[in-house]
């Protein structure tokens with residue numbers, strides 16, 4: 001059956017959690033059985049939508065929630081079109097048409113278009129400052145609003161509304177949750193549980209306006225408040241709507257596929273049209289539409305097996321359970337939760353400990369439960385509800401009896417077949433076997449090997465307990481061990497770097513062989529990392545492994561979402577000349593560049609360049625590459641400084657240019673930005689740079705570890721120096737120390753949080769011998785760097801190989 005499907009073309013519409021989970025399963029069951037093309041409206045590869053709540057509260061950055069990066073699609077031969085919306089399906093001709101004009105034939109089509117947030121149809125709902133909370137763009141909108149405004153209202157006291165409200169509160173906003181009913185989370189909690197939750201959230205600073213129906217949004221262009229049906233009003237400069245979702249069915253409907261609330265599917269996710277399937281929030285199965293990942297992944301598992309010709313039971317629906325992702329607030333609900341006739345209830349309410357537990361029984365079988373304040377038993381309760389287990393003394397004790405008050409490791413009591421990770425359907429046995437068979441020692445490794453804790457993360461504490469239980473005495477030392485650098489090995493970055501030095505390994509291949517990588521070819525995570533570590537350790541011996549680099553670094557240009565490129569010539573210290581500007585303008589006209597953009601790093605980006613024009617533009621420019629794509633020094637932003645500014649006490653432009661010329665092109669663990677200012681007015685924004693230098697009363701202050709991105713962090717003072725020589729030596733030592741001890745892709749902001757500013761200060765400021773030695777090693781590394789654009793122009797083989805590639809990536813400066 002699988003062979004018969006060879007080279008069939010599978011097209012997936014929707015690059016979200018349900019669709020890509022199905023593709024992952026297909027790749028596992030029958031690798032190579034399908035040629036796969038994926039369309040996604042959003043400009044990102046597949047990411048964990050669930051964890052947007054963590055991005056909003058700034059405990060994770062967007063990069064942290066990417067589930068499958070672009071290299072993953074490349075490795076699996078998947079053609080990915082991001083930022084591309086499918087606008088029509090021709091079910092007769094079996095083709096799909098996208099908004100960029102592309103038309104692609106399919107043998108099998110999966111629709112996984114998810115849902116849209118429901119926007120209340122009341123006057124003023126289209127005013128500025130009113131958003132849904134569904135994707136990265138919404139999240140970025142919310143983060144920006146939190147910087148500019150103070151008073152926020154979140155409409156909807158459901159799971160999404162409460163997580164959004166808590167996120168905004170953490171960002172410093174004054175937040176009121178507006179809810180239609182008197183009780184929040186009325187779809188999951190009974191009266192007592194709802195009141196307890198509200199009281200807990202009020203104690204954390206949230207405000208509530210319950211029993212309020214929104215009738216109108218007030219304000220001119222931008223929202224200024226809400227008027228309710230009872231005539232009262234609430235001031236709000238920013239509003240998040242979290243009043244539920246609607247399956248995204250428009251495309252299917254206009255293409256003649258049967259829909260109701262969702263796209264109608266049978267027990268194998270087949271729609272009304274042959275060879276067209278629908279999975280995830282967009283579908284309706286036996287009258288139900290789901291809005292949580294666990295049921296969507298169950299649907300995906302059935303669909304994947306069906307498409308790979310593997311025997312499978314039909315999908316018969318799911319019992320859903322929910323867990324609120326707000327730290328310090330344990331809220332779990334699954335199955336039935338309201339008192340009703342025919343149900344017997346086991347209940348425990350401890351106001352002092354703020355714990356409420358309720359288990360609902362029908363005919364002695366467990367059919368639902370609510371846990372507030374103590375969610376330890378949530379995994380087991382969920383399993384008992386799923387399987388309709390009969391209540392026993394032991395279960396009673398475990399949930400509401402003495403046993404529940406005791407803390408400790410519950411992993412031992414879990415039965416082998418009990419599901420630990422509800423989102424991904426992973427049992428205890430699956431986790432225990434993976435730990436034993438693969439020698440796993442961290443939760444991160446378990447996540448990679450089994451998917452447990454990969455989605456909402458709610459099961460992480462139980463996964464950790466299982467790890468602790470299986471490893472016993474070995475657990476403590478294992479806990480101290482760092483994360484493996486990728487799933488091909490269990491070795492951490494430090495272990496790999498030590499082994500490279502001790503064993504004298506020079507190439508990535510040698511490393512993977514000598515250190516017994518599971519996957520001899522490596523993966524998209526370890527290949528660029530190893531290439532970096534080898535170059536850093538052996539600057540003179542290592543030959544750069546270009547194929548291991550990220551696509552933008554290989555192409556030496558930023559690939560844009562429409563497949564064209566951005567070209568950024570170097571402009572040292574943000575300083576240019578009329579001649580260079582004229583040359584750039586002439587080239588922009590000659591090559592029909594779509595847009596010339598002044599970047600945040602004080603230089604010019606020529607956007608919309610065709611791939612075949614790249615070498616010609618580099619040649620005509622005759623300027624060095626600005627490295628706007630690289631894990632290397634990007635820019636040195638400078639202010640006008642003492643050369644022109646009346647406040648300037650130091651020559652910031654001169655120093656910026658000197659630093660940029662000295663450190664350009666050098667590989668770093670992650671992108672690296674500098675700024676130099678002539679005085680503490682800080683016009684070039686030193687506080688958000690990896691190194692920010694500020695002239696002050698004749699001396700230079702050096703700030704480090706700043707980041708202006710989504711995980712913003714203010715730079716901290718490293719030291720103050722009098723002379724330019726000292727400044728250069730300390731900057732050099734700092735950069736080299738970061739190169740040697742940072743993990744690949746770890747920004748200085750995270751690195752300093754990890755290693756501590758004190759240890760950095762000791763290594764690069766106080767310990768003068770070490771500082772000198774670091775600066776000397778930096779000189780050796782700097783002696784090896786080459787200008788890439790001219791290197792490519794002078795090497796025809798390299799040029800040919802490079803320009804055979806096509807992929808899409810994101811922009812950065």
Ligand SMILES: Cc1cc2nc3c(=O)[nH]c(=O)nc-3n(C[C@H](O)[C@H](O)[C@H](O)COP(=O)(O)OP(=O)(O)OC[C@H]3O[C@@H](n4cnc5c(N)ncnc54)[C@H](O)[C@@H]3O)c2cc1C
Pocket residue numbers: 013014015016017018019039040041042049050051052053084085086087112113114115133134135160248251279280281282290291292293294296323325423456
């Ligand atoms: C903030 C937040 C927190 C959440 N927390 C949890 C949680 O804790 N636990 C839980 O179980 N669930 C949670 N959810 C819900 C969960 O994220 C969704 O159930 C899940 O992502 C749905 O997956 P999907 O693939 O069906 O849809 P999506 O993930 O929405 O993916 C659909 C994708 O298709 C794209 N698309 C739509 N139309 C087209 C088209 N015509 N052409 C191309 N692309 C198209 C969309 O842009 C989107 O990227 C949360 C959701 C949010 C927003």
Ligand SMILES: NC(=O)c1ccc[n+]([C@@H]2O[C@H](COP(=O)([O-])OP(=O)(O)OC[C@H]3O[C@@H](n4cnc5c(N)ncnc54)[C@H](O)[C@@H]3O)[C@@H](O)[C@H]2O)c1
Pocket residue numbers: 120155156157158159160161163178179180181184185186187212213214242243244245290291292322323324325
């Ligand atoms: N932790 C989690 O599991 C989690 C977190 C976030 C989102 N999600 C999922 O994302 C989806 C969207 O979440 P959601 O909370 O928007 O949907 P929801 O349907 O679960 O809740 C919407 C809430 O808004 C209330 N509401 C409806 N109309 C209103 C009005 N006019 N004024 C005030 N309140 C009103 C409803 O009473 C309801 O409680 C759901 O599928 C949810 O399960 C899950």
Ligand code: SF4
Pocket residue numbers: 639640641642645646647648649652677678679680681682683684
């Ligand atoms: S930082 Fe100071 S020296 Fe530099 S431009 Fe601003 S005011 Fe002038």
Ligand code: FES
Pocket residue numbers: 420421422423424452453454455456457458459460
């Ligand atoms: S329960 Fe959600 S990731 Fe495991």
